[in-house]
Every structure is written in C-alpha cells, then in structure tokens.
Amino acid sequence: MRPKVAFFDFASCEGCQLQVVNLEEKILDLIDIVEVVSFREAMKEHSDQYDIAFVEGSIMRPMDEERLKKIRMNAKVLVALGACACIGGVNKLRNKWSVDEVLKEVYGDAPVKGNEYFDVFPTKALNEVVAVDAYIPGCPIDRNEFSKIVTSIAMGRKPRLPSYPVCVECKKNENICVFELGQSCLGPVTRAGCNAICPTNGEGCDGCRGFLEDLRVNAMKDVLRKYNVSLDVMMKRFNLYNFKKEGY
Numbered sequence: 001m002r003p004k005v006a007f008f009d010f011a012s013c014e015g016c017q018l019q020v021v022n023l024e025e026k027i028l029d030l031i032d033i034v035e036v037v038s039f040r041e042a043m044k045e046h047s048d049q050y051d052i053a054f055v056e057g058s059i060m061r062p063m064d065e066e067r068l069k070k071i072r073m074n075a076k077v078l079v080a081l082g083a084c085a086c087i088g089g090v091n092k093l094r095n096k097w098s099v100d101e102v103l104k105e106v107y108g109d110a111p112v113k114g115n116e117y118f119d120v121f122p123t124k125a126l127n128e129v130v131a132v133d134a135y136i137p138g139c140p141i142d143r144n145e146f147s148k149i150v151t152s153i154a155m156g157r158k159p160r161l162p163s164y165p166v167c168v169e170c171k172k173n174e175n176i177c178v179f180e181l182g183q184s185c186l187g188p189v190t191r192a193g194c195n196a197i198c199p200t201n202g203e204g205c206d207g208c209r210g211f212l213e214d215l216r217v218n219a220m221k222d223v224l225r226k227y228n229v230s231l232d233v234m235m236k237r238f239n240l241y242n243f244k245k246e247g248y
Contacts, residue, residue: 002032002033002034002035002154003034003035003051003052003076003153003154004034004035004036004037004047004049004050004051004052005034005035005036005037005039005050005051005052005053005054005150006036006037006038006039006047006050006052006053006054006075007020007036007038007039007040007041007053007054007055007056007081008038008053008054008055008056008071009040009055009056009057010055010056010057010058010059010060010064010067010068010084010085011057011058011059011060011064011084011091011123012056012057012058012082012084012085012089012091014041014056014057015082015139015140016056016081016082016085016136016138016139016140016141017039017041017042017056017081018041018140019140019141019142019143019146020039020041020042020054020141020143020146021041021042022143023143023146023147026143026147029147030147030150030151033150033151033154033155034052034150034154037049037050038050048074049074050074050075051075051076051077052075052076052077052078052079052153052154053071053072053074053075053077053078053079054079054081054136055068055071055078055079055080055081055085055126056081056082056084056085057082057084057085057091058084058085058088058089058091058092058123058124058125058126059123059124059125059126059128059129060091060120060121060123060124061116061117061119061120061121062116062119062121063116063117063119065124065129068126068129068130069129069130072130072131077133077134077153078126078130078131078132078133078134079132079133079134079135079136079149079153080125080126080127080132080134080135080136081136081141081146082136082137082138082139082140082141083137083138083139083208083209083210083241084125084139085125085126086125086126086135086136086137086210087125087137087210087241087242088123088124088125088128088243089125089139089208089241090139090240090241091123092123092125092243093239093240093243094122094123095122095123095243096243099120099121099122102120103118103120134149134153134158134159135161136149137161137191137193137208137209137210138193138194138208138209139208139241142193142194142195142197145193161191161193162191162192162193163191163212163213163214164192164212165187165188165189165190165191165192165212166186166187166188166190166191166192166194166196166199166205166209167187167188167196168192169192169194169195169196170187170196170199170200172196173195173196173200175196175199175200177199178199178202178203178204179223179226179227179229180227181202183203183204184204184229184233184234184237185199185204185205185237186204186205186206186207186234186237186238187199187204187205188216188219188220188223189207189211189212189215189216189217189220190205190207190208190209190210190211190212191209191210191211191212192209193209194208194209204237206237206240206241207237207238207240207241207242208240208241210241210242211242
C-alpha cells in the first residue's frame with residue numbers, strides 16, 4: 001500500500017507548498033508511490049489518517065504548538081518543509097524584541113490581550129516543539145530535492161542532505177565567486193542542495209538552507225579578511241535566516 005501523505009502549514013508564506021504544486025507533471029510520478037490525503041493548496045479533501053506529514057512554517061502561538069503536537073501524534077514520519085519549519089527562518093527575526101514590543105509595534109493600542117489568536121511567544125522551529133524525522137531546507141525548497149526525499153521516505157530509507165557547502169555547487173556551475181564581484185556571501189558555511197541558485201544569478205547566498213554541521217568559522221573569517229568584508233555586513237546575512245538572540 002502507498003503511504004498516505006498530508007501537508008500542513010503554520011506561520012509562513014506557503015511558498016514551499018507552492019513549489020510542490022509547481023512540480024506539475026512530475027507530481028504524477030510521486031502519486032504512484034504515495035497517496036496525498038490532505039493538501040489545502042491543491043485539493044479540497046482532507047483526512048486525519050496519514051503516515052507522513054509535511055509541515056511548513058514556524059510556531060508562534062500556544063494553539064499552534066498544540067496543533068503541531070497532534071499532527072506529530074498522528075504521523076509515523078514528520079518532515080519539516082522549508083526554512084521556517086527547519087530553522088525558524090525569517091520569522092525568527094522578531095525574537096530580537098519581546099512579544100509585548102512586537103504586539104505594540106503591529107497593533108498599537110488595539111485590545112489584543114486575551115485573544116488566543118494574538119497569544120504569541122518567541123518564534124520556534126518545529127524541532128523546538130516536537131521530534132522531526134527529516135528536513136527539506138530552503139526558502140523556498142528545491143522541488144527536485146523534495147521529489148528525491150519523498151521517494152526515499154516512501155521506500156523506507158532515511159534521506160540525506162548534502163554535507164558540503166554551497167561553494168562546491170558554485171564551482172560545479174563555473175561561477176565567478178561573488179566575493180570577487182565585491183559582494184558578501186554565506187556560501188562557505190551554508191549547506192548545499194540548491195544548486196547555488198542565488199550566486200549563479202549574481203546574488204550572494206543568505207544561508208536559507210541552514211549552516212553546515214561542521215561549521216568552518218575560521219575559514220570563513222579568512223575569506224572576510226581576504227576580501228575586506230566587515231563583520232557587520234556578514235552578521236546581517238547570518239541573522240536573516242539563522243537568527244539567534246544570543247548572537248554568534
């Protein structure tokens with residue numbers, strides 16, 4: 001029997017689910033190996049009986065936290081879909097301020113206290129709430145990588161993400177290093193798998209796929225010194241997708 005698959009979303013733009021829809025005719029190949037039972041962006045049917053849950057978005061409210069826990073209880077496999085789910089993503093930038101400051105900035109003096117929809121806490125990635133079995137990073141995800149990971153999970157194999165930096169893919173694409181073009185880039189410390197899409201199109205990597213587990217900080221510092229890139233410039237890039245209040 002084909003494993004049943006469901007898609008869920010929390011705080012996000014839903015661009016990662018849109019990438020799945022953008023598989024177009026290739027999605028027919030996936031339907032041969034999995035049965036999609038819930039996918040709000042692509043179908044009106046819904047079922048709470050599923051084996052694999054793909055979850056997009058970060059967690060910001062107690063009500064979302066409880067919903068995620070229920071999804072985790074139902075799923076044999078839970079997959080974090082995209083940067084917001086995997087590492088908190090851009091949404092984590094608001095953790096720089098307190099919850100009260102954020103509510104005040106957005107809603108002013110509007111009476112939002114006591115309303116569960118406005119009952120928020122500092123943004124969390126999925127693995128800060130529940131156990132996550134697999135990750136598909138990126139902002140948005142790479143749809144071809146999505147297909148490979150779905151196939152691996154459906155066949156009972158643990159999917160593997162690249163353990164080398166984006167710079168390797170830049171070399172394969174014969175790109176001129178963006179540092180040579182006077183820009184900054186997180187390619188040396190960011191997990192590959194996107195085919196270096198941003199540097200290939202003339203923009204430095206912002207680290208949306210998360211940092212490598214074996215982070216070569218000293219090597220990165222050597223690059224910054226070589227190209228005379230300031231720490232302030234790099235920290236803005238570091239924090240865009242990988243914000244940590246305590247800093248680096």
